[in-house]
Amino acid sequence: GQQLNQSPQSMFIQEGEDVSMNCTSSSIFNTWLWYKQEPGEGPVLLIALYKAGELTSNGRLTAQFGITRKDSFLNISASIPSDVGIYFCAGQNAGGTSYGKLTFGQGTILTVHP
Amino acid sequence: EPEVTQTPSHQVTQMGQEVILRCVPISNHLYFYWYRQILGQKVEFLVSFYNNEISEKSEIFDDQFSVERPDGSNFTLKIRSTKLEDSAMYFCASRGLGQSNEKLFFGSGTQLSVL
Numbered sequence: 001g002q003q004l005n006q007s008p009q010s011m012f013i014q015e016g017e018d019v020s021m022n023c024t025s026s027s028i029f030n031t032w033l034w035y036k037q038e039p040g041e042g043p044v045l046l047i048a049l050y051k052a053g054e055l056t057s058n059g060r061l062t063a064q065f066g067i068t069r070k071d072s073f074l075n076i077s078a079s080i081p082s083d084v085g086i087y088f089c090a091g092q093n094a095g096g097t098s099y100g101k102l103t104f105g106q107g108t109i110l111t112v113h114p
Numbered sequence: 115e116p117e118v119t120q121t122p123s124h125q126v127t128q129m130g131q132e133v134i135l136r137c138v139p140i141s142n143h144l145y146f147y148w149y150r151q152i153l154g155q156k157v158e159f160l161v162s163f164y165n166n167e168i169s170e171k172s173e174i175f176d177d178q179f180s181v182e183r184p185d186g187s188n189f190t191l192k193i194r195s196t197k198l199e200d201s202a203m204y205f206c207a208s209r210g211l212g213q214s215n216e217k218l219f220f221g222s223g224t225q226l227s228v229l
Contacts, residue, residue, distance in 0.1 A: 033217065040222065040223075041222050042118075042205045042207070042220030042221050042223050043157060043220050044220070045217050045218070045219075048217055088156070088157065090157075099145065099162075099209070100145050100147050100162055100207070100209050100218055101147075101159050101162055101170055102149075102157075102159060102218065103159070104156045104157040104158070105156060106155075106156045107156060
């Protein structure tokens with residue numbers, strides 16, 4: 001099956017710093033998604049990317065869909081303590097019965113020190 | 115804001131017992147999913163469900179697993195005879211129709227512990 005490699009595995013940063021994490025895939029995805037998971041909760045969608053090369057922002061978050069469709073990155077600018085959580089990339093090949101079947105990366109654990 | 119609700123939040127069971135995990139998807143959604151997350155690992159797809167039948171399932175979703183939409187609001191995952199390795203957080207998710215709704219809304223999960 002398709003594999004997603006997400007890096008880094010964890011990050012420890014100071015409040016106010018910028019953060020960058022990325023995902024690479026062994027094969028093409030048609031859609032890239034970035035989720036955040038907080039303790040005891042399910043993943044919450046942050047950003048969805050639908051086109052190769054697309055750059056999308058959501059507040060302090062910016063994500064890009066790689067040109068090759070095999071990678072994506074997520075940037076968080078000016079981090080704050082509530083950014084703490086696990087960030088997952090996910091890929092989807094939409095079409096037919098595969099809508100909603102997501103392949104997740106391993107996650108990046110983000111810790112923000114005040 | 116509408117949300118996916120899951121019950122119970124925690125379930126402890128003995129190996130070999132049957133468990134049913136319950137989910138109430140968002141009311142106007144038509145596609146339903148179960149995912150699981152073993153502690154410290156990534157979230158994995160189990161099954162998708164649409165129009166009262168399974169659309170797709172993963173290798174994990176073997177004969178011990180089944181899903182059902184018994185009425186207009188609930189969506190359940192049954193594990194017939196639990197094994198130790200079934201211990202995980204199980205997430206239900208739902209999705210609406212259309213490009214703008216091409217995203218999943220996840221519930222808070224049911225933590226299943228098999229002893």
